[in-house]
Each structure stands twice: as C-alpha cells, then as structure tokens.
Amino acid sequence: MKQPIVNIVKQIMSVDASSPCYKKRKTGSIIEEINPKISCLKETELDILGLLYEKEHVSGLEVLLNKTLCYDSKIPKHSSKIQPLARVLDYFLDFDASEYQEAVDEGTDRVTRFKEDVNNIKLSLTKAKEATFETVRHLLLDDISRDEDYLRGMFQAIKWNGIYGFGEKLIYFMLENRKGTSNDMVCRQLFRDFLVMCGLNLMDGESKNKSMKIGKSVVTSHPELRCCSDEITELNMKTVMLVGGVKQRKVALPSRHDFKIEDLYPYDIIGQHGTNLLLEIQDSCFEKTGDEEDGRSLVFGAMCVGTQVIFTALDMSKSHIDAVKQLEGEDLDVLGVIETSCIFYTRPYNILKAADRSEMYEPLLRLACYQHQIT
Known part of the structure; x- marks a missing residue:
C-alpha cells in the first residue's frame, strides 16, 4: 500500500495504533502530501478530521433508514406496496x-x-x-x-x-x-x-470515481457498487447508497448484540469505507437545506466482509464538509474544524441466513421505492 498523502506530525493526545477509531477524537496537524493521490484515509486520519464511528451499533437497518425522515427524503416509512x-x-x-x-x-x-x-x-x-x-x-x-x-x-x-x-x-x-x-x-x-x-438498480463504482482535495493532496474514492436516484438533475446523478469494501477474507465477528466497529480492526475496511462516505456525501440525495450552520447531508453505505453486510450512514453538516475541503495543513483547532460527524452502523447481517435476510427486505425495498420514485 502506498504511503498516505497525509501524515500526523503532532498530536495533542497520544495515539495508540491499536485503539479503535471511534474513541475520543484526537487533534493534530496534517502536513503536505508525500504522494499526489491516495485511495483512502486511515481510520486515525478520519478521526483527526472529526469523522467518528459511533460507539454502539443502531438496533437495526430500519432504524438506520429512518434517519432520512428528518431530511424530508420521501422514503416511505410504511407502504402497502412494500x-x-x-x-x-x-x-x-x-x-x-x-x-x-x-x-x-x-x-x-x-x-x-x-x-x-x-x-x-x-x-x-x-x-x-x-x-x-x-x-x-x-x-x-x-x-x-x-x-x-x-x-x-x-x-x-x-x-x-x-x-x-x-x-x-x-x-x-x-x-x-x-x-x-x-x-x-x-x-x-x-x-x-x-x-x-430487493429492487435496487446498481452501477459499478468505478464508473464514476469521486475525489476531494484535503490540504494540498487529492483523495480518491473507489466504491465497489453505487445506487443512484433515477431522477437526474443538471446532468448529475445523486447517490442513494454506495457499497464498498466487498472482501472475501474471513473475519471472526462477535454475536449480533456485541458487535462494535472496532471488531473489524485492524482491517483497512474501516478507513476505506469512511473515505468512500466522505467523498460521496457531496452527491447524496439526502440534503437538508438551510444556511451553512443548519444545512446537513446524509449518505448511506454498506461494507461487506465474507457473507456479512454492515450498513452505514454518515450524517455531516455543510460547515464541516466545507472545513474539511478547505483544510490547508494547519492545526484543525486553528482552522475551527472542531465539530464532529457521526458514522452510524448496524450489526452484521449474514445473507446466508434466512432470518437476517428477512430483516433486510423491507428497508431495502423502501430504498428501492425511493430510487424509482414510487410512493
């Protein structure tokens, strides 16, 4: 793996390399790039940018999807057709x-x-x-x-x-x-x-790579699959959900109730997926309009390890997005990037198990109805 663009050169709090990324955010500075491009940030680098995985998983995919309701996303909560x-x-x-x-x-x-x-x-x-x-x-x-x-x-x-x-x-x-x-x-x-x-139309993630300038470097995103809205405005396709980190390798995960995102550590899927969400949020369907202080965006994702899928959602303010994009290598606190954004996630669902699949059908059909604008 190439040396990352950014490198932590000063930290106010010490960083234990084995510490899960969801712990209290560390602050520090980021220096100039070593290479002009990288494909993903490490989880510790996401941590410095204020992108934190929640300490506990949400109770289910339905609960995760309901986060869109405050965005007036028009995803039907219940439908006689679903x-x-x-x-x-x-x-x-x-x-x-x-x-x-x-x-x-x-x-x-x-x-x-x-x-x-x-x-x-x-x-x-x-x-x-x-x-x-x-x-x-x-x-x-x-x-x-x-x-x-x-x-x-x-x-x-x-x-x-x-x-x-x-x-x-x-x-x-x-x-x-x-x-x-x-x-x-x-x-x-x-x-x-x-x-x-489950009714979703998908395209290969490589069909449109996303990039964002962070400091003096460009971070690129290569999701595996992307689900976009059928409605195309201004020649721009809006993202409903992205799928990243499809890995065949085996990961021994705990029971459904005890799972935490740190159980995927030290696999690079945590940083890779967080980067995918960050870069995709610029084109998300789910936006709350308002001034810079009130505006927010939400983007859904899924990371697949073996036959298990973990659904995610990044909820981020417009001001936080702008602050990350404007980062120029100074201390984050100096720039005012001291707010944080949460990455919510579900427990793993195993598509080999009928009971797990059953819990996914209705939420995914809701997403499909939104994608195809069926009410």
Missing part, C-alpha cells in the same frame, strides 16, 4: 446456507451439508418457478385492487430477475467457497444480485 413484496421474498427464500469452513457437527461433513443446502435452494427456486400471482395472493394485502397491477409487475420482476438470479449466484458462491476458490469478485456479484432482488 410489505407484501417482503413477504413474497420471505416465502420463497426460507432456507439457510453454510460457510463450509468446518464440519457442521461430528456426523456431517462439508460435502454432505453442501449438497443439502443446494437441494434446499433448488427446491425454493422450483417453488418460485411454479408460482403464479394467484398462488401468492394470500401473501399480499387482503384488498389489493388499488395496487394489483403494480404488485403483479413487481412479483414477476422479483420472481425472474430477483429470486432466480440470487439463488443461482448463491449456489455458485457456495461451490467456490467450499473449494476454497472464491474471491472478492464472486462475493461482489453475490451482493449485487441480492440488492437487485
């Missing part, structure tokens, strides 16, 4: 799969478990293939006359473009994972198909 589609996904995808790193128990080896899991997935795909709108009508609202045409169209899209695509990619991912030949690209495609199944 809950029925979430129930359809639950109905067809009611299976768990395994990582196949070790035997499930003394009497079951990895090959046996793999065959059982693949058979369960294929049974679900067969159930979806044979289903019609009438056979799943009981999963929808009692009175669907108002939205029947919409629900019929979405059912067909979920059935063919969604469930089949995700199911087939999941079997391929499991096969590669069992053989030990899976890689970041295979993992990335699996998450892409999962998000597509």
Whole structure:
C-alpha cells in the first residue's frame, strides 16, 4: 500500500495504533502530501478530521433508514406496496446456507451439508418457478385492487430477475467457497444480485470515481457498487447508497448484540469505507437545506466482509464538509474544524441466513421505492 498523502506530525493526545477509531477524537496537524493521490484515509486520519464511528451499533437497518425522515427524503416509512413484496421474498427464500469452513457437527461433513443446502435452494427456486400471482395472493394485502397491477409487475420482476438470479449466484458462491476458490469478485456479484432482488438498480463504482482535495493532496474514492436516484438533475446523478469494501477474507465477528466497529480492526475496511462516505456525501440525495450552520447531508453505505453486510450512514453538516475541503495543513483547532460527524452502523447481517435476510427486505425495498420514485 502506498504511503498516505497525509501524515500526523503532532498530536495533542497520544495515539495508540491499536485503539479503535471511534474513541475520543484526537487533534493534530496534517502536513503536505508525500504522494499526489491516495485511495483512502486511515481510520486515525478520519478521526483527526472529526469523522467518528459511533460507539454502539443502531438496533437495526430500519432504524438506520429512518434517519432520512428528518431530511424530508420521501422514503416511505410504511407502504402497502412494500410489505407484501417482503413477504413474497420471505416465502420463497426460507432456507439457510453454510460457510463450509468446518464440519457442521461430528456426523456431517462439508460435502454432505453442501449438497443439502443446494437441494434446499433448488427446491425454493422450483417453488418460485411454479408460482403464479394467484398462488401468492394470500401473501399480499387482503384488498389489493388499488395496487394489483403494480404488485403483479413487481412479483414477476422479483420472481425472474430477483429470486432466480440470487439463488443461482448463491449456489455458485457456495461451490467456490467450499473449494476454497472464491474471491472478492464472486462475493461482489453475490451482493449485487441480492440488492437487485430487493429492487435496487446498481452501477459499478468505478464508473464514476469521486475525489476531494484535503490540504494540498487529492483523495480518491473507489466504491465497489453505487445506487443512484433515477431522477437526474443538471446532468448529475445523486447517490442513494454506495457499497464498498466487498472482501472475501474471513473475519471472526462477535454475536449480533456485541458487535462494535472496532471488531473489524485492524482491517483497512474501516478507513476505506469512511473515505468512500466522505467523498460521496457531496452527491447524496439526502440534503437538508438551510444556511451553512443548519444545512446537513446524509449518505448511506454498506461494507461487506465474507457473507456479512454492515450498513452505514454518515450524517455531516455543510460547515464541516466545507472545513474539511478547505483544510490547508494547519492545526484543525486553528482552522475551527472542531465539530464532529457521526458514522452510524448496524450489526452484521449474514445473507446466508434466512432470518437476517428477512430483516433486510423491507428497508431495502423502501430504498428501492425511493430510487424509482414510487410512493
């Protein structure tokens, strides 16, 4: 990895390199760049800029998404069109799969478990293939006359473009994972198909790299995937959510209730993802207008490690964004950049587990409705 642009040369508080980045913000100064460009800041450098991960995760993806409501984001909190589609996904995808790193128990080896899991997935795909709108009508609202045409169209899209695509990619991912030949690209495609199944349109992150001048250097961002609003204004696409840090490598994470962002340390995904959020916030859909003191922006993200996904949201004031962009290598306190901005995050959701997927369907369908301007 290249030497970073910026380097901490003075710190008022000592920095322990093993300390998680969410602790009390350190102040210091940043000197001129060593190289003209870097792809991401380290978590300690985000800390100096006042970008802090929260100490505790929020209680769920739904809670994280509700942060947009104060931005008048028009993401429906509840919709008669969303809950029925979430129930359809639950109905067809009611299976768990395994990582196949070790035997499930003394009497079951990895090959046996793999065959059982693949058979369960294929049974679900067969159930979806044979289903019609009438056979799943009981999963929808009692009175669907108002939205029947919409629900019929979405059912067909979920059935063919969604469930089949995700199911087939999941079997391929499991096969590669069992053989030990899976890689970041295979993992990335699996998450892409999962998000597509939930109604989101995605583009490769490399299709538009973002950059920001911090001090005398340029920081660049290379997210894996980007979800943008269908509405294009002034030839500028606004971001709904970005996906960064899709890594196949294994990280032993604690239980869902005990997870903290520091559990990803020392992996570079923390700094990389924070940089992606910082650079993307300039083009976020979610903005609160007002003067410089009151204006704020919010951007959603997701970082994927193995088969687990952690959803994030950076909430940042316009004044803080401007202060970071205007940084010229002086002490942050001298520049007045003493405010902080929070990066909220959820606990990890494992897309191999039916219960975890079930918690994601409705919030992600809400994002999809916002992306496609469906109310």
